[in-house]
Amino acid sequence: MKQESGKLATFLASARAKAGLSLRSVEAKTGVSNAYLSQLETAKIKTPAPQYLHKLAELYRVPYALLMELAGYPVTEPGEKKNYENDQLAARIGVVTDDEEEQLVEYLAFIRSRKGGRS
Amino acid sequence: MKQESGKLATFLASARAKAGLSLRSVEAKTGVSNAYLSQLETAKIKTPAPQYLHKLAELYRVPYALLMELAGYPVTEPGEKKNYENDQLAARIGVVTDDEEEQLVEYLAFIRSRKGGRS
DNA sequence: ACGCAATGCTAAGTTTGTCAAGCAATTGAA
DNA sequence: TTCAATTGCTTGACAAACTTAGCATTGCGT
Numbered sequence: 146m147k148q149e150s151g152k153l154a155t156f157l158a159s160a161r162a163k164a165g166l167s168l169r170s171v172e173a174k175t176g177v178s179n180a181y182l183s184q185l186e187t188a189k190i191k192t193p194a195p196q197y198l199h200k201l202a203e204l205y206r207v208p209y210a211l212l213m214e215l216a217g218y219p220v221t222e223p224g225e226k227k228n229y230e231n232d233q234l235a236a237r238i239g240v241v242t243d244d245e246e247e248q249l250v251e252y253l254a255f256i257r258s259r260k261g262g263r264s
Numbered sequence: 265m266k267q268e269s270g271k272l273a274t275f276l277a278s279a280r281a282k283a284g285l286s287l288r289s290v291e292a293k294t295g296v297s298n299a300y301l302s303q304l305e306t307a308k309i310k311t312p313a314p315q316y317l318h319k320l321a322e323l324y325r326v327p328y329a330l331l332m333e334l335a336g337y338p339v340t341e342p343g344e345k346k347n348y349e350n351d352q353l354a355a356r357i358g359v360v361t362d363d364e365e366e367q368l369v370e371y372l373a374f375i376r377s378r379k380g381g382r383s
Numbered sequence: 384a385c386g387c388a389a390t391g392c393t394a395a396g397t398t399t400g401t402c403a404a405g406c407a408a409t410t411g412a413a
Numbered sequence: 414t415t416c417a418a419t420t421g422c423t424t425g426a427c428a429a430a431c432t433t434a435g436c437a438t439t440g441c442g443t
Contacts, residue, residue: 168421178402183422190400195314195337197401203342210341218314222329223322286390297432302392309430316431 153215154188160205161186175200192216272334273307279324280305294319311335 161171161182168179177197184190185197193216202209214220280290280301287298296316303309304316312335321328333339 167419169419179420180403180422180424181401184401187422189423192313192400194311194400195332199338199342208341209338213314219318219328222327223318287392288389298390299392299433300431303431306392308393311430313430 151188153193153212154186156212156215157182157201157205158186160201160207164205171201171204175204177201192218270307272312272331273305275331275334276301276320276324277305279320279326283324290320290323294323296320311337 161168166174168182171177171182172179175197177200181190181193181197185193195213195218198212198216199209201207202212210220280287285293287301290296290301291298294316296319300309300316304312314332314335314337317331317335318328320326321331329339
């Protein structure tokens with residue numbers, strides 16, 4: 146049951162909305178064309194190059210790794226297992242709407258972005 | 265002074281040589297076509313999809329993140345800086361041949377692969 | 384020598400990311 | 414209202430990843 150569909154699209158769309166930026170202003174700040182950004186947010190593009198995800202992660206202040214994961218790229222080393230302990234969290238939270246899920250993901254992104262500090 | 269050219273190619277080639285595998289046996293084990301592997305190792309392909317790097321990292325027992333970096337993908341979060349303290353290491357090591365550099369990188373990969381253990 | 388399998392590689396073709404250009408709708412100022 | 418700027422989006426073209434099929438060479442068994 147792998148669902149990697151439009152998650153990235155809606156995430157990027159709401160992140161930009163939250164930042165109050167237009168497609169063209171994002172283009173100005175990141176160098177990513179507005180046409181491409183539109184296709185990204187409408188799920189016309191499935192696997193954008195990591196380079197662009199990195200730029201957007203920087204602008205929106207969300208973790209690069211999260212965008213990579215939403216895009217369906219492998220993020221962990223071959224050996225490691227992914228956090229399926231999150232199933233426990235899912236059980237506690239219960240059913241959520243798409244909007245709620247969206248906001249939870251973004252909030253988690255915010256939390257994680259305030260963690261950094263590798264020397 | 266960014267040089268990301270044939271590093272990945274030579275790294276993958278020597279990793280396969282060290283494993284004593286043919287292109288077709290790697291294809292059998294990873295699902296990556298031998299033609300594509302050949303193009304990878306002869307630098308005909310610049311930016312292979314991370315999915316393939318992940319499979320090869322698993323087979324060759326080298327860090328996925330290292331292959332990503334050799335391919336020129338961003339690997340760190342937008343905030344963090346890359347280890348330019350390695351300039352100190354470079355100063356200590358001095359001039360090295362391509363073969364030496366290759367072996368050093370692979371040895372470092374080996375060291376790193378024995379580190380893992382995220383819960 | 385003869386075949387035959389395995390090796391690395393290349394040629395042609397399909398798919399898909401990416402951009403430049405431009406279009407329809409909305410907004411706002413005069 | 415009218416005009417111009419801004420918005421999101423689509424279209425057409427190009428480049429590059431990726432596959433299938435096949436080639437040339439090498440090695441080995443008989």
